[in-house]
Amino acid sequence: MSSLSASSPKPVAPKRRFDTRRLMPYLFISPFFILFGIFGLFPLLFSVVLSLHSWDPAAGFEAMRWVGFDNYTFALTRDDWLHASLYNTLWIALVAGLPQHLIALPLAYFLHTCFGRWRNLVVGLYFLPFITSTVAIALVFSALFSKDFGVVNSILAAFKSVPLVGAIMPEQSVDWANNPQYTKWMISFVVFWRFVGWNTVLYLAALQTVPRDLLEAAEIDGASLWRRFRYIVLPLLKPMMFFAVTLTIIGNLQLFEEPFILTGGTGGTDQAGKTAAMHMYWVAFREGDFGTASAIAWLLFIVIAAVTGLNNRLLGQREND
Amino acid sequence: MAELSLRKLRKVYKGSADAVLHDIDLDVRDGEFMVFVGPSGCGKSTTLRLIAGLEEISSGDILIDGQSVAGAPAAERGIAMVFQSYALYPHMTVAENMAFSLKMAGESQQTIQSKVGKVAETLQLSSLLDRKPKTLSGGQRQRVASGRAIVRTPKIFLFDEPLSNLDASLRVQMRLELSKLHKDLGTTMIYVTHDQVEAMTLGSRIAVFNAGRVEQIGTPLSLFHHPENQFVAGFLGSPKMNFIDCEPIARNAGGSTLRCGNGVVSVNFHVTQKCVLGVRPEDFAISTESVGFCVRIDVVEQLGDAVIAYATPVDTHTTIVIKLAPPASQLRINAMLWVHPRPGSAHVFTEAGAALTQLTDLSTERDADYAR
Numbered sequence: 036m037s038s039l040s041a042s043s044p045k046p047v048a049p050k051r052r053f054d055t056r057r058l059m060p061y062l063f064i065s066p067f068f069i070l071f072g073i074f075g076l077f078p079l080l081f082s083v084v085l086s087l088h089s090w091d092p093a094a095g096f097e098a099m100r101w102v103g104f105d106n107y108t109f110a111l112t113r114d115d116w117l118h119a120s121l122y123n124t125l126w127i128a129l130v131a132g133l134p135q136h137l138i139a140l141p142l143a144y145f146l147h148t149c150f151g152r153w154r155n156l157v158v159g160l161y162f163l164p165f166i167t168s169t170v171a172i173a174l175v176f177s178a179l180f181s182k183d184f185g186v187v188n189s190i191l192a193a194f195k196s197v198p199l200v201g202a203i204m205p206e207q208s209v210d211w212a213n214n215p216q217y218t219k220w221m222i223s224f225v226v227f228w229r230f231v232g233w234n235t236v237l238y239l240a241a242l243q244t245v246p247r248d249l250l251e252a253a254e255i256d257g258a259s260l261w262r263r264f265r266y267i268v269l270p271l272l273k274p275m276m277f278f279a280v281t282l283t284i285i286g287n288l289q290l291f292e293e294p295f296i297l298t299g300g301t302g303g304t305d306q307a308g309k310t311a312a313m314h315m316y317w318v319a320f321r322e323g324d325f326g327t328a329s330a331i332a333w334l335l336f337i338v339i340a341a342v343t344g345l346n347n348r349l350l351g352q353r354e355n356d
Numbered sequence: 357m358a359e360l361s362l363r364k365l366r367k368v369y370k371g372s373a374d375a376v377l378h379d380i381d382l383d384v385r386d387g388e389f390m391v392f393v394g395p396s397g398c399g400k401s402t403t404l405r406l407i408a409g410l411e412e413i414s415s416g417d418i419l420i421d422g423q424s425v426a427g428a429p430a431a432e433r434g435i436a437m438v439f440q441s442y443a444l445y446p447h448m449t450v451a452e453n454m455a456f457s458l459k460m461a462g463e464s465q466q467t468i469q470s471k472v473g474k475v476a477e478t479l480q481l482s483s484l485l486d487r488k489p490k491t492l493s494g495g496q497r498q499r500v501a502s503g504r505a506i507v508r509t510p511k512i513f514l515f516d517e518p519l520s521n522l523d524a525s526l527r528v529q530m531r532l533e534l535s536k537l538h539k540d541l542g543t544t545m546i547y548v549t550h551d552q553v554e555a556m557t558l559g560s561r562i563a564v565f566n567a568g569r570v571e572q573i574g575t576p577l578s579l580f581h582h583p584e585n586q587f588v589a590g591f592l593g594s595p596k597m598n599f600i601d602c603e604p605i606a607r608n609a610g611g612s613t614l615r616c617g618n619g620v621v622s623v624n625f626h627v628t629q630k631c632v633l634g635v636r637p638e639d640f641a642i643s644t645e646s647v648g649f650c651v652r653i654d655v656v657e658q659l660g661d662a663v664i665a666y667a668t669p670v671d672t673h674t675t676i677v678i679k680l681a682p683p684a685s686q687l688r689i690n691a692m693l694w695v696h697p698r699p700g701s702a703h704v705f706t707e708a709g710a711a712l713t714q715l716t717d718l719s720t721e722r723d724a725d726y727a728r
Contacts, residue, residue: 251430251443254410254431267445270447271446
C-alpha cells in the first residue's frame with residue numbers, strides 16, 4: 036500500500052488585471068477636475084507667479100523676469116491710477132450697494148405680506164434687470180442720462196418750477212457721462228437698479244422660512260407691521276443678509292461691465308468712473324504689464340477678503356446666536 | 357377673567373364657496389376651561405384664530421364680556437395665545453420673549469423686569485431667563501410660551517394644541533401643569549386639541565366640533581355618557597364605540613326587540629325604524645348563555661391593565677372591539693363567544709345619527725360635574 040501524501044494544491048494568486056470598476060468613479064468625476072485644473076487652478080497659480088515677475092507675453096515664457104514684490108510695491112506706492120480707481124470702486128460699491136439692501140429688505144417684506152396673487156409678477160418685474168444684457172442696460176441708461184435729450188435731465192428741469200425743491204435743482208442740464216462730478220452717481224444708479232431685484236428675490240426666499248406663527252404671536256403681542264419687521268423679521272433674516280451683502284461686496288468690488296460700457300471703456304472724464312477691475316484690465320491689455328495687473332488682482336482680492344471678513348463680523352452667525 | 361360669546365360665527369375663505377364654520381353659537385363662562393375638540397379640519401383651530409383676531413370673520417359676532425371685538429385688532433382683544441409650535445422668538449432670550457408684549461405696550465423697564473421675574477418664578481423659569489429657546493427642552497419651551505401669555509395678564513387664554521409636540525410622558529406632566537395653572541389663575545381658558553384624553557382631563561366643558569359645526573357642548577362626563585349623536589359617541593372614548601346596524605323585530609309593552617346583525621337586543625322604549633346600536637368596548641360582557649352576539653375572536657391585545665379583542669360577529673363582515681379587565685382568559689384567538697352589552701350601557705341612534713335614547717338607568721347628572 037503506497038502512502039500517498041495528498042499535498043493540498045498551492046493557492047494560485049488571482050491574475051492581477053486592470054480593474055476598470057475601481058477606476059470608473061475617478062473617470063466619471065475627472066472632467067470637472069480637468070476643466071477646473073486648466074481654467075481655474077492653473078490661471079490662479081499662474082497669476083501668483085506672474086505677480087512676482089515682469090513679463091511681456093509677446094516675448095514668450097523666456098521673457099519672464101523675477102522681480103519679487105516690486106509689482107506690489109509699485110501698485111501700492113506709485114500707481115496713482117490704482118489708488119484713484121480703488122477709491123472709485125469703494126465709492127460705487129457703497130453708494131450702489133447700500134441702497135440695494137435698504138430698499139430690497141422692506142420691499143421684499145412688503146411684497147411678502149401685502150401682495151397676493153400678483154406677487155410673482157411684481158417680483159419678476161423687479162428681477163428683469165438682473166437677467167437683461169448689461170450692454171442693453173448701459174445703452175438705455177446712456178440715453179436716459181443724455182445731456183441734451185435724456186429723461187433724467189427733463190425731470191430735473193420739470194422740478195425747477197416746484198417751490199423749495201426747485202432751488203436745489205441744477206440750473207443747466209447735467210452732463211452725467213462726462214462731468215466727473217456725476218459719473219460715479221450715474222454708474223451707481225445703474226448698478227443699484229440692476230441688482231435691487233436680485234436682492235429682493237433673495238430676501239423673499241428667506242422670508243418664506245420665517246414661520247407664520249412667529250409673526251402672529253408678535254401681532255397678538257401688540258407689534259405693528261413695522262415693529263414685526265424690525266424686531267422679528269429683520270433678526271431672522273440676518274443669515275440671508277450676510278449672504279446677500281457678501282455677494283454685493285464681491286460683485287461691486289469687481290465691478291467692470293457697467294462702468295466700462297457706460298464710460299466707453301475709458302473710465303470717463305478724469306477717469307472718475309474707472310474701477311479697480313477696469314484699471315487692472317487697462318494695465319494688462321492696454322499697457323501689456325501682466326505682472327503689475329496680476330499684483331493688482333491679488334491686492335483687490337485682499338481688499339475683498341478684508342471687507343467680507345468685516346461683513347462676517349457684523350452680520351455673520353455667532354455660536355451663541 | 358372674562359366671558360366669551362360666539363354669535364352665528366361664520367367663516368368662508370376667499371375663493372371658496374363652502375363655509376368652514378357654519379353659524380357657531382357658543383358661550384364660554386367666566387373662569388371656565390373650555391376645550392374645543394374634533395378631528396382634523398373640523399374648524400376648531402379656525403374658531404380659535406377668529407377669537408384671537410388672526411383671521412377675519414365672514415359674519416356673526418364675537419363678544420368678550422358683552423363687548424363686540426369682531427373688528428378689533430388682535431392685540432386689543434385682551435387675549436393671549438399659546439401656539440402649537442410655541443412660536444418663541446428664536447433670536448431672543450427667554451426673558452426677552454416674555455417681555456416682548458410689555459415692551460410693545462411701552463411699559464417701563466422696571467415694570468417689565470418685575471412682571472417677567474414674578475411669572476418666571478411661578479413657572480420655575482428663573483434660571484432659564486438668559487437662555488435662547490433652542491437650548492430649552494420641549495417642556496421648558498411650553499412653559500416659556502405659557503409664561504409669555506401670562507405676563508400679558510389677558511382676559512382669556514387661547515391654547516392651540518400646545519402639547520402635541522411633546523412625547524407621551526411629558527404631555528401628561530404638562531397637562532397637569534396646565535390644570536394647576538388654570539386653578540391658580542382662575543382665568544378663562546380656551547384649549548384646542550384633537551386628543552380626546554386631553555379634552556376629557558382638562559376641560560371644565562368640551563365643545564365637540566365636526567365639519568365646521570358644534571355637535572355638542574357639555575361637561576366631559578355628560579358628553580361621554582349622554583352623547584347627543586353618533587359622531588360625539590364615536591369620537592369620545594378609546595377604543596371608540598362599536599356601532600351595529602339594527603332593525604326592530606318585535607314590540608311589547610315595555611319596549612322593542614331589535615335584531616342587530618346576528619344578535620338580538622331588547623330596549624326599554626319603542627323603536628319603529630332601522631337604527632344603530634352603540635356599545636362602548638368596555639361595556640361588553642361575556643355571556644354565559646346564548647345571549648347577545650355570537651362572535652369569533654380575531655386579534656387579542658394585552659395592555660396589562662386591560663385586554664382588547666377584535667372580533668367578528670358570526671355571519672357578518674363587521675368588526676367589534678371588546679375591552680375587558682384582565683385576565684379575560686376567554687379572549688383567545690379563534691375562540692367563539694357570546695357577548696352582550698351590560699344593562700343600561702348601550703346607546704341607540706337613528707340612521708341619521710341622532711341619539712334616540714340611552715338604554716340607561718344611570719342618573720343623568722348632565723352639567724352637574726362642571727365647576728371642577
